[in-house]
Structure formats: structure tokens, C-alpha cells
Amino acid sequence: xxxxxxxxxxxxxxxxxxxxxxxxxxxxxxxxxxxxxxxxxxxxxxxxxxxxxxxxxxxxxxxxxxxxxxxxxxxxxxxxxxxxxxxxxxxxxxxxxxxxxxxxxxxxxxxxxxxxxxxxxxxxxxxxxxxxxxxxxxxxxxxxxxxxxxxxxxxxxxxxxxxxxxxxxxxxxxxxxxxxxxxxxxxxxxxxxxxxxxxxxxxxxxxxxxxxxxxxxxxxxxxxxxxxxxxxxxxxxxxxxxxxxxxxxxxxxxxxxxxxxxxxxxxxxxxxxxxxxxxxxxxxxxxxxxxxxxxxxxxxxxxxxxxxxxxxxxxxxxxxxxxxxxxxxxxxxxxxxxxxxxxxxx
Numbered sequence: 001x002x003x004x005x006x007x008x009x010x011x012x013x014x015x016x017x018x019x020x021x022x023x024x025x026x027x028x029x030x031x032x033x034x035x036x037x038x039x040x041x042x043x044x045x046x047x048x049x050x051x052x053x054x055x056x057x058x059x060x061x062x063x064x065x066x067x068x069x070x071x072x073x074x075x076x077x078x079x080x081x082x083x084x085x086x087x088x089x090x091x092x093x094x095x096x097x098x099x100x101x102x103x104x105x106x107x108x109x110x111x112x113x114x115x116x117x118x119x120x121x122x123x124x125x126x127x128x129x130x131x132x133x134x135x136x137x138x139x140x141x142x143x144x145x146x147x148x149x150x151x152x153x154x155x156x157x158x159x160x161x162x163x164x165x166x167x168x169x170x171x172x173x174x175x176x177x178x179x180x181x182x183x184x185x186x187x188x189x190x191x192x193x194x195x196x197x198x199x200x201x202x203x204x205x206x207x208x209x210x211x212x213x214x215x216x217x218x219x220x221x222x223x224x225x226x227x228x229x230x231x232x233x234x235x236x237x238x239x240x241x242x243x244x245x246x247x248x249x250x251x252x253x254x255x256x257x258x259x260x261x262x263x264x265x266x267x268x269x270x271x272x273x274x275x276x277x278x279x280x281x282x283x284x285x286x287x288x289x290x291x292x293x294x295x296x297x298x299x300x301x302x303x304x305x306x307x308x309x310x311x312x313x314x315x316x317x318x319x320x321x322x323x324x325x326x327x328x329x330x331x332x333x334x335x336x337x338x339x340x341x342x343x344x345x346x
Contacts, residue, residue: 043241043242043246045242048075048243049075049077050074050076050098050246050247050250051079052076052077052096052097053079053086053087053091053100054078054079054080055080055081055100060078061076062271063257063260064253066257066261066271067257068260070253072253073249076250084099087101088116091116091117091234092114093117098237098247098250100229100231102229103159103229103312104159104312107313107322107331111326115331117235118235118331119233119234119332119333120231120331120333121231121232121233121301121335121336122230122231122340123229123298123299123302124230125229125294125297127289128224128293129222130204130290131159131160131202131203131204131207131220132217132218133163133217134192134199134202134215134216135200135215136192136214136215139198141218142218143218144168144170144218145171147168148178149178150199151196151197151198152180152199152200153181153188153199153201153202154180154183154200154202155184155202155203156182157321159225162316163224166224166315167219167221181197185202185204185205185206188200188201188206192215193215200215222293228308228309233247233333247336251340255346256344258296258297258346259344262291265287265288265291266284268287269281269284272287295346297346299340299343300336300338300341306332309328309332313326
């Protein structure tokens with residue numbers, strides 16, 4: 001009898017703990033479910049996965065993580081790729097829902113059978129610095145017009161291809177007045193440094209490395225390029241209400257993360273510099289120069305953006321890269337414009 005009383009007393013003490021444990025488990029499950037529901041829109045993201053591709057980390061998760069904005073209520077599968085063309089190849093194969101890159105790749109992708117399986121949904125304003133036509137430090141070439149009959153390396157189907165064509169045209173030269181040679185960024189840099197070519201049209205690390213090796217700027221594309229970069233989405237993702245909402249949320253986070261980085265440049269440089277094999281101090285200087293020119297931010301598509309894209313098409317048509325008469329307007333989807341226009345202005 002005493003043993004029975006003792007057992008019942010033990011159960012009586014233990015029961016609240018058992019119930020408390022069950023209560024915690026239920027609460028955790030509820031909290032987990034709440035974490036997948038957007039408090040503003042009420043969208044349940046529990047079954048939403050957004051597959052994103054970008055050519056560099058700053059285009060997505062790296063800057064969101066640094067700003068503490070990467071805890072999304074939907075799942076993100078982020079893929080860093082070697083170039084914008086690979087991002088669009090993945091989108092064409094329906095392996096991505098969202099991608100980002102320059103103005104050039106979607107033009108060529110749109111000419112494929114399925115239109116590249118993409119639409120441009122937002123404009124990312126970004127710096128046009130470090131996009132240049134350069135020559136060796138001891139080169140006798142002092143103006144773009146001097147390139148007549150000379151060898152010029154450039155990166156095909158990129159902003160470098162476009163700004164080189166514009167620079168030659170503005171200098172009174174045709175594309176065929178020079179020997180233009182398509183090369184990768186690394187091969188073009190090597191060709192310039194070894195004297196295999198007389199000039200190089202390139203961007204990013206290739207231009208920084210060229211300057212470090214003594215190259216000088218023949219002309220900068222700072223005022224040739226628009227500063228427009230894009231976010232692209234597949235038609236299926238745009239039509240899916242939940243994915244549409246998730247894309248908008250992600251763009252908003254990216255917009256805010258870039259403002260966070262401007263307010264915390266040192267912290268951002270220390271987080272991102274090592275990811276691209278740069279010293280934090282070196283990247284900090286580069287970052288502040290770029291943001292000092294154009295603040296990275298998300299803005300709605302407008303008529304000026306479409307006109308800029310059409311100009312690229314027209315220039316490429318002139319040099320025989322595209323057929324003439326292409327109207328690029330249908331490549332843009334304006335369904336995000338109204339919501340993006342509500343983003344904070346920076």
C-alpha cells in the first residue's frame with residue numbers, strides 16, 4: 001500500500017512536467033508554422049521554394065546574410081554561377097525561378113525558341129565604374145580614334161561588347177575598322193599585358209588587375225552605360241501568387257540590405273571582402289567609390305530603362321550580332337512596378 005501511494009505521489013509530481021513538455025512541443029510547432037506566414041500579406045510560404053541564380057554573392061545571399069535579412073519565411077536555394085549567361089541557361093531549363101545580371105544576357109536569351117523562359121521584373125541600379133577600354137601604360141594610342149586597324153580584346157555578349165561598339169561609333173569608327181577579338185576576361189587581360197592586343201574592353205577584376213600592372217584608361221564606360229542591371233524571373237514564377245509574393249519580398253530585402261551596407265561599410269567589407277579574395281580594406285575603398293557614384297537599389301522598370309535596352313539591341317544589330325527590327329518591349333514584365341515603387345527611396 002505504501003509502495004502504491006509512493007508511486008501515485010511520484011506520478012502526481014511528474015504529470016505537470018509531462019504536460020509542460022507537451023505544451024512546449026506544440027508551441028514550437030505553432031511558432032514554426034507562424035514563421036512561414038508573412039505578417040503583412042498573410043501569405044503561407046510553408047511550401048514555397050525560390051531558386052535563385054547570380055554571378056556574384058553581392059547579388060543576393062551574401063549581403064542579405066550580412067544585414068541579417070536572410071531569414072526568409074520561404075526557402076531559398078541560392079546558386080553562385082560563373083557568369084550571367086549561365087544564370088539564364090539555367091532559367092531556360094526551368095532550373096531557376098529568379099536570376100540577376102546585366103542588360104546584355106536577356107537580349108540573346110530572348111531570341112531562343114521559348115523566349116529564354118524569362119521576363120525582366122525589376123531594375124537594379126548599380127555602379128558603372130571599373131568598366132573600361134584600357135591600353136598598356138607605354139602605348140602610343142591616346143584616343144579611341146587611334147584604334148583604327150588595331151587589335152582589341154573584348155568580352156563577347158557583355159556590357160564590354162556594347163560599350164566598345166558605342167565608343168568606336170562615337171569616335172567615327174565602324175566595328176570592322178579595328179580587329180576585334182572576343183576573349184574571356186582572364187585571356188583578354190593576359191593578351192593586353194603580353195602585347196598580343198593593343199587594347200582591352202573589360203570590367204571588374206580584369207580592369208583592376210590591368211591597372212595594377214600599369215595599364216591606363218583610354219575611355220571609361222562610366223557615362224556610356226546606364227547603370228541598369230536586372231532581376232529576371234520565369235513566367236511560371238511570376239504567375240504563381242505565392243512565388244510572386246516571395247520574389248517581391250526578396251527584392252525588398254535586397255533593397256534594404258544594400259542600405260544597411262551603406263550605413264555599415266566597414267562591417268560589410270569585412271564580411272564580403274574575403275568571399276571575393278580581397279582584403280577588407282581594398283574592398284572597402286572599391287565599395288565606397290562605387291556607391292558614391294550610384295547607390296545600389298531596386299527601382300521599378302520605366303521607359304528610360306526600356307529605351308536603354310532597345311539601344312543595346314540597335315547597336316548590336318548595326319554590327320551584325322543581332323537581326324534588325326527586334327522590339328525588346330515584350331521582354332519586360334511590369335506587374336511588380338506598383339509594389340516596388342513603394343520601397344523606401346535611397
